[in-house]
Each structure stands twice: as C-alpha cells, then as structure tokens.
Amino acid sequence: MDKYRNFNHQTHAAPSAGSTGAVRIENLSKQYRMGGKALNVLQDIDLSIRPGEFVSIVGPSGCGKSTLLRLIVGLDSDFTGDIRLDGKRITGTSLERGLVFQDHRLFPWMTVARNVEVALLNQKLPRERRESLITSHLELVGLAGFADAYPHQLSGGMAQRAAIARALVNEPKVLALDEPLGALDALTRVKVQAELQRIWMEAGTTMIMVTHDVDEALFLGDRVVVMSPRPGRIAQIVDVDLPHPRDRASPVLHRLKDAILAELTAEPGKGDAGLVQFPVRPRS
Amino acid sequence: MSRRFTSVLIGGVLPALLALLWEFAARRGGAASYAFTPIGQIADSFVTMLQNGMLLGDLWASLRRTLLALLIGGGSGLLLGTALGIFRPLSIGVSPLINIFRQVPILGWLPLIALWLGNGDGARLLLVSLAAFYPTVLNTQKGFDAADRKLIEAGMLYQFSRWQRVRFIALPSALPLIFTGISQALSFAWIATIGVELLFSASAGLGTEMVNAQVSARTDIIMICILCVGVMGFLLNHGLMLTRNHLLRWHRSALGEG
Numbered sequence: 001m002d003k004y005r006n007f008n009h010q011t012h013a014a015p016s017a018g019s020t021g022a023v024r025i026e027n028l029s030k031q032y033r034m035g036g037k038a039l040n041v042l043q044d045i046d047l048s049i050r051p052g053e054f055v056s057i058v059g060p061s062g063c064g065k066s067t068l069l070r071l072i073v074g075l076d077s078d079f080t081g082d083i084r085l086d087g088k089r090i091t092g093t094s095l096e097r098g099l100v101f102q103d104h105r106l107f108p109w110m111t112v113a114r115n116v117e118v119a120l121l122n123q124k125l126p127r128e129r130r131e132s133l134i135t136s137h138l139e140l141v142g143l144a145g146f147a148d149a150y151p152h153q154l155s156g157g158m159a160q161r162a163a164i165a166r167a168l169v170n171e172p173k174v175l176a177l178d179e180p181l182g183a184l185d186a187l188t189r190v191k192v193q194a195e196l197q198r199i200w201m202e203a204g205t206t207m208i209m210v211t212h213d214v215d216e217a218l219f220l221g222d223r224v225v226v227m228s229p230r231p232g233r234i235a236q237i238v239d240v241d242l243p244h245p246r247d248r249a250s251p252v253l254h255r256l257k258d259a260i261l262a263e264l265t266a267e268p269g270k271g272d273a274g275l276v277q278f279p280v281r282p283r284s
Numbered sequence: 285m286s287r288r289f290t291s292v293l294i295g296g297v298l299p300a301l302l303a304l305l306w307e308f309a310a311r312r313g314g315a316a317s318y319a320f321t322p323i324g325q326i327a328d329s330f331v332t333m334l335q336n337g338m339l340l341g342d343l344w345a346s347l348r349r350t351l352l353a354l355l356i357g358g359g360s361g362l363l364l365g366t367a368l369g370i371f372r373p374l375s376i377g378v379s380p381l382i383n384i385f386r387q388v389p390i391l392g393w394l395p396l397i398a399l400w401l402g403n404g405d406g407a408r409l410l411l412v413s414l415a416a417f418y419p420t421v422l423n424t425q426k427g428f429d430a431a432d433r434k435l436i437e438a439g440m441l442y443q444f445s446r447w448q449r450v451r452f453i454a455l456p457s458a459l460p461l462i463f464t465g466i467s468q469a470l471s472f473a474w475i476a477t478i479g480v481e482l483l484f485s486a487s488a489g490l491g492t493e494m495v496n497a498q499v500s501a502r503t504d505i506i507m508i509c510i511l512c513v514g515v516m517g518f519l520l521n522h523g524l525m526l527t528r529n530h531l532l533r534w535h536r537s538a539l540g541e542g
Contacts, residue, residue, distance in 0.1 A: 075437060107435060150534045151534075
C-alpha cells in the first residue's frame with residue numbers, strides 16, 4: 001500500500017518500476033481468408049506505448065481490437081509488420097507478455113492458488129520464492145482469503161481478479177486485457193475498475209486494455225486509442241491528461257467522452273453508427 | 285431428511301406390490317406354486333445359503349471375476365484411450381478397427397474364444413474384460429478430445445510444454461468422461477460376468493448357481509441369485525458414483541449440479 005500512497009504525489013509519470021515494457025507496433029496489418037477472399041482485419045496500425053503506460057482501446061465490434069491483443073501476446077503470428085517489446089521483435093507467446101481474457105479461463109479443477117502457481121510452471125524458482133509470489137499476488141488482487149477456493153465458488157468479479165493475479169505473477173513487462181470486465185454487472189464493474197487502477201499503479205506493468213466501454217477506457221487509460229472497423233485501423237488517439245487515481249466525475253473525462261462518442265458514431269457513409277452499443281453486454 | 289424418507293417409501297411401493305402378487309401366485313396352488321416359491325421359503329433358503337457360506341462364496345467369485353476383468357479390460361482401455369486421445373495419427377489408424385469390433389456383441393466372440401481357450405477361467409476372464417474394454421477406451425478417447433480450446437490457449441500463454449498440456453489441461457478435462465467410461469465398464473462387466481457364468485459353468489459364481497438351481501428346479505435359489513445380482517450391481521454403481529462425485533467436486537459444481 002505504500003507504493004499506492006507514493007503514487008498519489010506523482011502526476012502523469014510512469015511508475016518507476018516500469019523502466020521496461022515499451023511496445024512498438026509498426027505498419028501492422030492482418031488478413032483473414034474467408035472462402036478465398038481476403039478480409040482486412042487490421043490495416044496499417046502504428047502505435048508506440050511507453051513503459052508503464054495504460055492504453056485503452058475502444059471501437060465498435062469487428063474493428064480488430066481483440067485480434068490486435070492476440071497478435072501482441074503471440075497467440076496468433078500470422079500478420080505483416082512489426083511488433084517489438086523493448087526493441088525486440090516478438091515471436092510466439094512469452095512470459096514477458098501476459099493476457100487476461102474476457103472469460104477468466106481459470107482451470108476449474110485447480111484452486112485459486114494452484115491456478116496462479118501454474119503460471120509459474122516454466123519459471124525456475126525456488127519453492128519459497130514461488131510461494132511468496134503467489135501470496136503477494138493474491139493479496140494484490142484482494143483474494144488472500146480465497147487461495148483454496150475453486151473457481152466455481154468465486155463471483156464473476158473475484159474470478160476475473162484471480163485471472164489478473166495469474167497473469168501478473170510472472171511479472172510480465174506488458175499485460176494485455178481483452179475486455180476483462182465485459183462479463184461483469186455494472187456495479188461490480190465499477191468496483192473492479194478501481195481495483196484494476198490500483199493494481200496497475202502498484203505493479204507498474206505496461207497495460208493495454210480493450211473495452212467496449214468509453215467511460216472505462218477514459219477512467220483507466222493514459223491514452224485512449226479509438227479504432228474504426230472494416231478494415232480495423234486507428235481513427236484517433238486521445239490523451240487523457242489526468243493524474244491517477246482519477247475521479248469519475250471529472251469534467252475532463254466527460255468532455256473527452258463526448259468527443260470519443262462523436263468520433264465513434266460519426267462514421268461517414270455506411271451508417272455504422274448504429275453498431276456502437278453503450279453500455280455493452282459483449283457477445284461471447 | 286423427511287423428503288428422503290418419503291422418496292424411499294414411495295420407491296418401496298412397487299417392490300412390495302410385486303412381492304404381494306408373487307406370494308398370491310405361490311399360494312394359489314397348482315402349477316403356479318411350482319413356478320412361484322412362497323416368500324417365506326425364499327427367506328429360509330436365503331438364511332441357509334448365508335449360513336453354509338454358499339451365497340457369499342458365489343458372490344465373491346462373481347465379484348472377483350468382475351473386478352479382475354475391470355482391472356484388465358478397463359485398464360488397457362484406459363491406456364489405449366489415452367494414447368488415442370493424445371496421438372492423433374494413432375487414432376486415425378486404430379479407431380476404425382475398434383469401431384468395427386465394438387459392434388460385435390460380447391457373446392458373439394464366445395465361439396471363437398471357446399475354440400481358442402476352451403471354456404475355462406481364462407476364456408471367462410477374456411470375455412468379461414472385453415466387455416469392460418470398449419466403454420473405457422471410447423470414453424477416454426472422447427474425454428481427451430473434450431479439452432477446451434480456450435484453456436489450451438491459456439496454457440500457451442504460460443509456455444506449457446506438450447506434457448504440461450496433457451497433465452494440467454487434457455487429463456483433468458478428460459476425467460469426467462473417463463469416469464463415465466469406468467462406470468459403464470463396471471456395469472457391463474458385472475452383467476457379462478453373470479452371462480458368462482451362465483454359459484460357461486464355473487466352479488462358483490452367481491450365474492453358475494442359477495444354472496444348477498434350474499436343473500434341480502429350485503426357484504427360491506434362482507430368485508435369491510437374481511436379487512443378489514441386482515442389488516450388488518446397484519451397490520457397485522452407487523459406490524463408484526460417490527467416488528466420482530467426490531473426486532470431481534469442481535466439475536459437478538461447475539456444471540451447477542451441486
């Protein structure tokens with residue numbers, strides 16, 4: 001908690017721990033082939049993310065934002081262009097790049113603690129170090145008392161926090177979050193957003209979060225990347241120049257929200273405006 | 285608790301009614317009394333058979349045969365099913381053969397096995413093992429196929445090796461169906477044991493006892509054996525279900541059944 005308090009005095013700077021974790025995406029394009037026809041999912045994405053930064057990505061369904069995260073963590077390596085982490089071109093998955101899915105994807109046959117431990121399986125660590133990592137990360141997400149619970153015994157919000165602990169326990173340089181709060185009810189969602197903000201501030205990890213929810217994107221993000229669909233590309237990048245932790249009632253956030261909503265709904269031509277849904281119950 | 289008591293009570297109505305009908309037929313005299321032994325006499329024979337150890341000896345012989353076959357047939361089914369589930373190419377080569385052979389009823393193998401092995405204990409064990417083999421091999425293989433793609437992706441994030449994927453994802457995913465296979469195998473093996481004992485008389489066993497009782501027209505003994513087979517089969521299955529529910533606590537509740 002000390003770190004948390006210290007952070008209050010800082011303003012926009014990245015946490016000192018995050019001296020690495022710079023993500024550089026250059027000229028990135030991805031195509032799907034459907035029945036012989038090439039479909040552009042992502043086109044000419046250029047994005048540079050500072051170490052320790054929190055970047056939110058919003059956009060209507062089909063703009064390729066989840067695909068972008070899958071490419072960053074290496075679950076999909078069929079793309080053109082360049083993704084670099086601290087200058088190194090990424091290949092495949094790595095413990096340096098974590099991902100939290102929309103569905104928590106905890107292993108139902110393992111307790112919460114074992115679920116976190118399994119992420120450390122391929123890190124050669126002494127036993128005590130492993131145990132202390134597990135304990136400290138369960139504490140970080142506020143699940144210290146639930147180490148021996150099975151996933152089905154947790155509420156949606158708790159399961160998602162457990163998933164965040166599992167993703168962070170490897171101390172990845174960058175953590176991608178794919179609509180991590182999308183399946184939660186509105187009230188839990190607001191609570192876990194505040195939790196996520198605190199976790200990010202404590203962990204100092206670079207985070208890239210995809211969301212449908214503009215309020216959420218603005219509340220958490222140092223920057224909000226607005227994407228547009230068919231083909232998926234970056235329409236606008238909005239700087240949110242407010243210190244963390246933030247006040248939801250801030251007029252700055254409200255003004256930015258109006259601007260982003262205008263951008264999202266003002267798709268010329270095709271009448272794509274109707275596709276933007278707020279607040280969204282995401283499709284699975 | 286009282287709800288449970290009520291359901292036991294209701295469940296008892298039908299058997300009581302059947303027993304009443306049976307007793308009625310037994311007391312009507314004539315040909316019927318030859319076919320239906322009075323319940324009192326069945327109870328007497330039951331006590332006698334318990335006291336002279338005949339019933340327990342038969343029960344043990346049949347049970348032993350079943351469990352041994354479950355170990356042999358079920359065990360090899362489990363191993364082969366696991367291999368088929370993990371190595372795709374093996375499954376492509378072997379599965380068609382299994383799917384053809386499993387269409388042959390167990391008793392369809394009897395002439396061949398009798399020719400090869402005679403009608404001794406080896407032949408009996410082989411037939412019962414075969415009955416236990418098919419459900420385990422098929423369900424185990426299906427179980428390994430059931431591993432959730434989404435969980436496998438989660439494993440990929442943590443750099444799971446092939447072995448880790450099997451150990452931490454595929455095997456636990458397969459467990460519910462593996463248990464289904466084992467419980468089917470147990471039922472089939474128990475049924476096959478009695479069938480094989482009826483056809484290949486053994487030194488002891490409930491099936492053998494029934495054949496002997498038929499020869500000496502002892503309806504009471506036949507009835508006792510039938511009830512024993514039914515109750516024992518029920519208990520075996522129930523015990524396995526309890527084990528399963530305990531071992532798969534996470535699964536049962538995850539499915540919202542708990």
